Amino acid sequence: MMQIYKKYHSDVKTSYALGIHEQVLPYSFTKNIARSTSFYWKREDPQKYIGGEFADKIQSSLDDTKLFLDERLVLSRKAFVQFARLYITIINLIGKDSMVTLIKNNRDVFLNTFENFSDDFPISKHVLLRFLGISKHRYMVWLNERASYCNNSIIGQCFKRRPNQISPMEINVLKRYMNNPKYKIWCIRSVWGKAVRDGAISMAESTWYKYVRKLGFSKARKPNKIKRKRGSYDASRPNETWHMDISHYKTFDDVTYYIYTVVDNFSRKIISYDISTQKSAKIRTDTVKQAIKKEFGVDLKDRSLDLIVDGGTENNNKTIHQFIQECQLTINKKIALKDVTFSNSIVEGPYKIMKSYYFRIKKILSTTIRQELDFFVENYNNEKPCNKHKIYTPNEVHMNPKLAEAKLVLNKSNKERLEYNKNYCCKIAV
Numbered sequence: 001m002m003q004i005y006k007k008y009h010s011d012v013k014t015s016y017a018l019g020i021h022e023q024v025l026p027y028s029f030t031k032n033i034a035r036s037t038s039f040y041w042k043r044e045d046p047q048k049y050i051g052g053e054f055a056d057k058i059q060s061s062l063d064d065t066k067l068f069l070d071e072r073l074v075l076s077r078k079a080f081v082q083f084a085r086l087y088i089t090i091i092n093l094i095g096k097d098s099m100v101t102l103i104k105n106n107r108d109v110f111l112n113t114f115e116n117f118s119d120d121f122p123i124s125k126h127v128l129l130r131f132l133g134i135s136k137h138r139y140m141v142w143l144n145e146r147a148s149y150c151n152n153s154i155i156g157q158c159f160k161r162r163p164n165q166i167s168p169m170e171i172n173v174l175k176r177y178m179n180n181p182k183y184k185i186w187c188i189r190s191v192w193g194k195a196v197r198d199g200a201i202s203m204a205e206s207t208w209y210k211y212v213r214k215l216g217f218s219k220a221r222k223p224n225k226i227k228r229k230r231g232s233y234d235a236s237r238p239n240e241t242w243h244m245d246i247s248h249y250k251t252f253d254d255v256t257y258y259i260y261t262v263v264d265n266f267s268r269k270i271i272s273y274d275i276s277t278q279k280s281a282k283i284r285t286d287t288v289k290q291a292i293k294k295e296f297g298v299d300l301k302d303r304s305l306d307l308i309v310d311g312g313t314e315n316n317n318k319t320i321h322q323f324i325q326e327c328q329l330t331i332n333k334k335i336a337l338k339d340v341t342f343s344n345s346i347v348e349g350p351y352k353i354m355k356s357y358y359f360r361i362k363k364i365l366s367t368t369i370r371q372e373l374d375f376f377v378e379n380y381n382n383e384k385p386c387n388k389h390k391i392y393t394p395n396e397v398h399m400n401p402k403l404a405e406a407k408l409v410l411n412k413s414n415k416e417r418l419e420y421n422k423n424y425c426c427k428i429a430v
Helices: 010-018 035-042 052-068 071-094 096-105 107-115 125-132 136-147 168-178 188-197 205-214 281-296 318-326 345-358 369-382 394-399 401-405 415-422
Strands: 241-250 256-264 270-276 304-309 330-335
Touching (some): 071 096, 096 107, 096 125, 125 136, 168 188, 168 205, 241 281, 241 345, 256 281, 270 369, 281 318, 318 330, 345 369, 369 394, 394 401
Parallel strands (some): 241 304
Antiparallel strands (some): 256 270
């Protein structure tokens, strides 16, 4: 009869190589292994066995499984399985991130439920928080914020306990600027820039936006909006690069107008503009002539300019080409996305602002459109802080290029805010 030889399992050999045999193997088993054999295993490189580094973890998992299947824990096991099934079902239905957001948006209900758990609740709060994806630190922050709740505060926090928050005095300033009819045609960032420029407030732009949303002046943007590709050419000085284009606008009495502009890349200033019911190469050329005369005067010798245009015939025709050839100023006309890699979006920016903010709130008629256009250009160039330059207008940067490099420093100290909040009377409504 053939004798069958048995081999030791590779996990046994690996446990000796890793030096964990005493922890994972019973003595009743190891005492029967020859010393020469176990000595050989101990000297082996554990990396010899693929996956050997997971042996300890596997054994630990097996121990947990054995404990879980212990007959003495049958009732606890059933409760845990039901809880686990409920948890996985919720995760599959709404997603883990959505569940955390749901809890965050309803945290008062969540905190009341958690804090009312009885002492004999079978699962600890710490374990349950981990299941729900809520860190212990976040939970404690929520508790502290609830303890400091104040109905008079926009963020719901006591002014005296949280004196660093924006004071009611600053909130009133924000409301005054956002409700000012003069600034209804401006974007939120420009209103913030004006308030900082006036020295009326010392508040970061992000904080301004936060409170603007909380006060109902603006709504949060939709997160699923596809991000547009940003980036264009940035000139190093005024009158180094200009952009020109034509945009059409139909008035309330159904007359279509074409608006011609020339915009400086560096400062975003509208250098020249015109309006007509026709697309005209002559008007297009005249706006360029006006811009050159205004910015360069008559001294055109040894001076040059890059002119970025779109590929349309309104910007590329014999009249334009002839003027460029005869002009004493060296004009390098380039077609966006053809001769250069960037778009002509710089010139489209003022058009978008004009239509979205200035013209949208009014009934623009054929008899008033030129007047409205004049007002827009003047306000855009000299009154409204430019998005690119934060608190400065396009004309200010055009006249003083160093302002473009200036770093915004909110010099106003928080001392006044802290003092105001610490002495705030809770009976005074915001």
